[in-house]
Amino acid sequence: MITVLYFAWVRERTGVATEQVDTAAPTVAALVDELIAREPRYAAAFADLSAVRVAVDQVLADFDAPLAGVREVAFFPPMTGG
């Protein structure tokens, strides 16, 4: 079970800020594929992956990052702090 978080317009498209996902996906990319296959709102959120960033256990990561032992994955647009 992995906690998945969504922020900014990614959150607005999934319609949920956080959820528990029961998955055996080996990588972030595989998790994204699973989510896209589930419901159109995920397909909308992940339509352009070049516009989505990911953090694994609160550290920025790539889509090919492994999920073994991971508790939290977050998806969001490029950050606009400062």
Next chain:
Amino acid sequence: MITVLYFAWVRERTGVATEQVDTAAPTVAALVDELIAREPRYAAAFADLSAVRVAVDQVLADFDAPLAGVREVAFFPPMTGG
């Protein structure tokens, strides 16, 4: 009559912070030559002109700046503000 000011170690060498100088020197350089000819303390202050900066009427200037109409000339080392 020109008011001449000296700052920092230039002042310490001339032994005076400000004085009135009766001069017909056409340029700053000519004024310096007049002062050097007067007393050894001026020769000491102006021994290395590359280490002395000049302001004419409170604006940075060169040694060849003309003195016609000028009321105030100041001599000092390179500035170390900030």
Next chain:
Amino acid sequence: MRVTVQSAPFDPAAFLAGFGAGRADVGAVVSFTGLVRDDSGQMQALEIEHYPGMTESAISAIISQAMARWALADARVIHRFGRLAVGEPIMAVATAARHRAAAFAAAEFLMDYLKSRAPFWKKEIGPAGAAWVVAKEGDEAALGRWRSEP
């Protein structure tokens, strides 16, 4: 090092109070404050979303990098989230170093990294609705100079 993430407004002067003071090895303090700007004259508010939990650790990691790279004596960051009015301070950084070149470079480094690597997202609220601020290509490009310089 001090990291503050809060929704409440802050006073940039108070943020700087006492920073880098009374130390014989600090010759230079630089601060940056970012404020809500309104270029259109139509903005009603700026809303900032963040990632609680990750925000503080991401900022701390960026500060640690800067402190090591420029041998800073101290550094401080504050960043707001929630709803902000035009003219309000959004965030501030401060750096204290022996010399001014290091203090300036470290403050610019912190700004460049906070902009693209700290989990904040800005949304502009106007009369026609709300729009997420889009990250500029230049923001990511700005990080490049810190990789190439010694």
Next chain:
Amino acid sequence: MRVTVQSAPFDPAAFLAGFGAGRADVGAVVSFTGLVRDDSGQMQALEIEHYPGMTESAISAIISQAMARWALADARVIHRFGRLAVGEPIMAVATAARHRAAAFAAAEFLMDYLKSRAPFWKKEIGPAGAAWVVAKEGDEAALGRWRSEP
């Protein structure tokens, strides 16, 4: 624009109070504070001599240049003279601009020019006596980048 030249100590936080605040066209405020550093561990005081009359006008001219070049919304400089203790603030500058690149560049420009073009002279007082601080070659060289850049 505000120029302050004084012998009394100042508080860098108070110097910044209200600066650039409450304006829709200011997105970035940068400040620099220079403090008395003691690398040797032996300094007893720093004495700063200045040229009353020329000091304010020279600083104002430098600020005017910066404000025009970077379209600053505001800029402020304070500089002390007289006897300062280790750790005390010597001077500070602040710049307010639309974007952060301009605010940073203008603050660095002000520092570079104040260092070599404002009539101040520093003397370090130590146990072995007093020594005038010598201008660094790099200080003059630093001005070069502002002539070459657009």
